[in-house]
Amino acid sequence: MPANIMGNSVMMVSYEWVLENIEKDPDTITSQMILFRGEKIFRVCIKNQNKNQPIVLLLVVNLNTLGLKVKEVRYGKQDSETRQKMREKEVWNKVKNGKSLQFFTADLTEMVVGKCTFVFSIWVEGSVSSCSYQLSDRLVKHQLWNASLKSQYWANVEIVCQDKTFAAHKAILAARSQVLAEEFASQQPERDGPHQIHIEDVDPAIVEEFLYFLYTGESKTPFLAKEQLLKLAERYQLTTLVNLCRSALRKIDAQQIMSCIASLNPEATALHSECSKSSPCVLAWPDKETEIFYDPNASTFQCCWEFGINSTALSPNVVIEYQYSKLFSPYLTGKMLYTNSIEKPWIHLICMDHGNLGFEVNEVLYSTDFRKWIKMKPKKEDKVELFLFMAQTVDSFYERQNISFCIKLRNTIENYHYEIMDTLWITELWQAAVERHFTDVDVFIGNDKVMEAHKVVLATRSPVMNTLLSKTSGTEKPNVTFDSSIDPTVLEHFLRFIYTGCLGISATNEQLLKLSKMYQVETLSKVGELAVRQSPADVDHVTDFLVANF
Incomplete structure (x- = not known):
């Protein structure tokens, strides 16, 4: 294994x-x-x-x-x-x-x-430590923010600042701010219509930036050194935004x-x-x-291979996982000496089927000491989706060894790339659904209720679910029912992608692709279609390539 x-x-x-x-x-x-x-x-x-x-x-x-x-x-x-x-x-x-x-x-x-x-x-x-570099569907942020800007998908909160009013959604605000969650739970609107929140001591542009961070986990503008933004973040206890603003306001x-x-x-x-x-x-x-210039479609994947000097290192029996798929395999070639050492070995890294996951490998570097990084030479087999990167070391390997790889990638799927964001954003809205906070939709598989969700999230992310939910009356709690053949675990990952834009299982899952197409979740459909695309490899070409480079 x-x-x-x-x-x-x-x-x-x-x-x-x-x-x-x-x-x-x-x-x-x-x-x-x-x-x-x-x-x-x-x-x-x-x-x-x-x-x-x-x-x-x-x-x-x-x-x-x-x-x-x-x-x-x-x-x-x-x-x-x-x-x-x-x-x-x-x-x-x-x-x-x-x-x-x-x-x-x-x-x-x-x-x-x-x-x-x-x-x-x-x-x-x-x-700050609560900001991390994450691969996600950028559309989820755009779609949720547009729902606020356009007062769509059952907006039920108004934030009034001076002469400007911003539409918002209780489910999203409450998931991101415990202060707002407690206010919504304890206070009922005094009139028919949206719950109103008045903020008079900051500029309306700052309120918009604050709301954007609530909805997307990212800053609307690059510059964060703003005292008024820090004031709002502290008032509504957005920990990550508080720390970001405090950090940004520190001067030389x-x-x-x-x-x-x-x-x-x-x-x-x-x-x-x-x-x-x-x-x-x-x-x-x-x-x-x-x-x-920052290219959002470019990213760098780093990993470390630790191994003992023995015959197992001379064959590709180790796999490196990327996005829940086994894509890379390192191995060595060289003369094994009787002292458990390899004389100036060649380092190889096989990369297989990367195009099916929506990215290209542009460059690979390796290091044996984390200080000096050396480019590996690429070899491409045109008739199969296979790359091999190679480099010969100047030193022999003895006893235990580690090799670090720096793999430079380029994403090829529109709206699906990495960005630095508030890590809490990825978990908080989904956790609100799991814990049934301000949920207003029941989710069924066949006749079995499996969880609850939020209309604003499902409707903004799926045109099909938007149509279904829009048909329900205001007095009844709507439901979304999935076919009884759907695996509950796969459905959970599907809904989690709708909420966060992040995949938690391999995109090759056929039920996941079926759901993404049925409910028109655009980016997930593109990722899934690439992942399950079958282009049969000619075994002669594959084995010829491997034999020639072993």
């Missing part, structure tokens, strides 16, 4: 720093500020310390205002097959979360002269700057002596602002 390896997906953005016509040996080469999501966030530079110790630096400033921080940075020259992990220098912070200043360094062997392009891979994550202070200077140059203790030195030669390149 093959052993399974799990991994995790991370958000990586890339920046190419192109240097040209560097004719002399400057003390410092620096870029202008680099934009990210419209804000000046990054800057890269090379410093030649004492004329013989060049270092490359990446500075990160105020990324916390976007609810983000840098986890790790890798760099290398464009024509190199390797990427080196940069060292993060400690900068004094009052608190753990909300780093307003980060910087990373790496040693160079020589100063840059002439033309050179550096490539930086920057691993970005949420600035003098102590952080001095800590940064001390880390860069520990000997620069007397500022007056520094001022007396001759001015350093500083070259700004390029002489204009550049930008890092």
Whole structure:
């Protein structure tokens, strides 16, 4: 039975720093500020310390205002097959979360002269632990938010702020805020019509941003450093938004700057002596602002293979799971020595049927020490959905070993990709259905009631269920009945996808595809159709390819 390896997906953005016509040996080469999501966030530079110790630096400033921080940075020259992990220098912070200043360094062997392009891979994550990088159907957020904007699907709450009124739904507000849940449970409308909530001490635009976060688990605008947004988040006890805003409002202070200077140059203790030195030669390149663009369809999957040096490592008997499917298999080839070692082995990673899950593999890197990452060479068999990535190590393997893989993917299904979001958003609305909080629909399989749900969620996500629910009178509690042949577990995963946009089982499940088509859940139908698409592989081609590369 093959052993399974799990991994995790991370958000990586890339920046190419192109240097040209560097004719002399400057003390410092620096870029202008680099934009990210419209804000000046990054800057890269090379410093030649004492004329013989060049270092490359990446500075990160105020990324916390976007609810983000840098986890790790890798760099290398464009024509190199390797990427080196940069060292993060400690900068004094009052608190753990909300780093307003980060910087990373790496040693160079020589100063840059002439033309050179550096490539930086920057691993970005949420600035607070309750924000995570999740694959989901983006339509669920769009559809639920549109229901509020257009006052559709049984909106039963009005939020009045100054001269503006926002429509909302009790089920969603109560699931996301315990304060609002208690208010809805204890107070009844004094008149016919929606329950009204009056908010007069903040700007209407801030109320809209607050509601957007409630409905989607994401910020409406990248910039989160807003005192009024923090006030609302605290009032209604949205823990993640509170922490994000507090983190975003932390600013760079003098102590952080001095800590940064001390880390860069520990000997620069007397500022007056520094001022007396001759001015350093500083070259700004390029002489204009550049930008890092985030591609939402690109993601990076990382995993680690740990194994003992024996014959089992020389065959693909380990599988790596991605999105509940066994897609990757690593193995080694090389000469096994009598001392339980392998002499300079080749590392192989097989990737099979990835196109059927709606993504492409663009690049694979490996590392044996988590610091130096090396590109693997791809080999593609055109007649079957099979990739093989290979690389030969420069060192022999002894006893126990671990190899980490960094697999760069590109999603090919519209509206189905990764984003950093409030992890609680994924669970809270679904949990409200499971625990029957403000539910208004009964769900049956045949004659058996299996759970309750919320009309607003089912109707916004499925045109078919919207039609069914719209036919019921206002006095009776409607129900949705599924065929008795449906497996209750599959139905639960189907409804959970409707609520969260996230899959909890393999998309190859035929009943799941049947439900997605029957109830016209757009993204799930696309994912399922790809997953179960059968394109019979020619066994001759598959085995020829494997034999040739073993």
